[in-house]
């Protein structure tokens with residue numbers, strides 16, 4: 001079985017190390033909708049993340065309405081455009097280049113977006129949300145699903161308009177938007193540098 005065949009079968013399961021090694025940021029999805037039971041399994045994996053002082057600061061917004069996803073993509077592009085314009089940074093230039101492509105969709109036409117929101121202002125709320133995010137992405141990978149964090153959507157998601165539309169309470173902060181879907185093609189690995197060890201005493 002090729003890696004793609006393995007990835008396209010949602011029932012596939014992997015060891016933790018296999019999931020860590022196989023996870024990719026997937027940007028090409030089939031139109032197949034993910035059912036609610038699978039999403040609940042991913043959310044359950046997310047809430048098993050470690051959490052400082054056992055605060056469990058996360059809440060989740062799930063968006064599967066195609067029209068909403070398209071509108072949110074347009075809003076996100078508009079905000080990235082406005083925020084990046086006039087900046088000289090490499091990041092801003094690269095972001096502008098991407099969002100100005102006419103067919104660029106910030107969610108790559110994935111059918112599901114899960115937004116992990118932080119309920120509390122404590123020092124580790126965001127860290128907890130990111131740990132939940134990685135749990136969710138590894139669980140998805142172990143089940144043959146693709147995911148990608150969509151940082152481009154964070155700014156739009158935290159506007160009062162989008163919070164109201166998605167029923168995210170005003171006091172919460174959208175931290176980690178993650179798309180989920182069935183990969184339509186194989187995503188090659190993005191190489192990593194070896195771990196840099198500054199101290200080992």
Ligand SMILES: Cc1cc2nc3c(=O)[nH]c(=O)nc-3n(C[C@H](O)[C@H](O)[C@H](O)COP(=O)(O)O)c2cc1C
Nearest residue numbers: 023024025026027106148149150151152153189190
């Ligand atoms: C905080 C964060 C924000 C990201 N935002 C985006 C994004 O808006 N769009 C995108 O295509 N990928 C996004 N990514 C995915 C990274 O580009 C990706 O993780 C990186 O290139 C390494 O590739 P890999 O995840 O396949 O190993 C984001 C990743 C992180 C951690």
